[in-house]
Amino acid sequence: MTLRLEDKKEIVASVNQAASGAFSAVVADYRGLTVGQLTTLRQTARQQGVYLRVVRNTLARRAFEGTPFAILNDTLTGPSIIALALSENDMGAAARLLKDFAKDNAKLSIKSAAFDGKLYGADQIDVLATLPNLPTALSMLASVMQAPISKFARLMTALKEQKEESAA
Secondary structure, three states: OOOOHHHHHHHHHHHHHHHHHOOEEEEEEOOOOOHHHHHHHHHHHHHHOEEEEEOOHHHHHHHHOOOHHHHHHHHOOOOOEEEEEOOOOOOOHHHHHHHHHHHHOOOOEEEEEEEOOEEEEHHHHHHHHOOOOHHHHHHHHHHHHHHHHHHHHHHHHHHHHHHHHHHO
16 A cells, blocks of 8 residues: 555654653564454553554654654564553553563564663563553552551550560
8 A cells, every 4th residue: 555745744743743752662563463353452552541553664763763762663674563652650551462462362473662761672571561550559659658657556566565564
């Protein structure tokens, strides 16, 4: 399918705008997936707030210029699907989406990912996929902050009980 110059500019602008506001990106090879599988992947991506797009590699390279995801340019070979995590509350959503989808669909192979200016290979995708979302991170922080206070309270209770036993 031949794209006109205006269509190409529109695609580059759209991907660039999404990449400029994204927190992480994942590039995968979708060769061998059926239309139904890709439709399911797109629906899941929409539900999770992930920008998902099949883009020609040359257009993706142009779209990534000036963004932190320009480091992905070397992995843009062959058929590529790009997933961008747009939510500040869940920065690992794109990696988690493609990793979970690849479990059920062996034809999808993750090429690489980028987060915070660092390039991660396919074998390191778990680093991004296990990033906690905002509610999980806040609960982890609260439990870490609460631990010293609760230990101090237990210590004070134990001291009080010890003094009561020695006085009796």
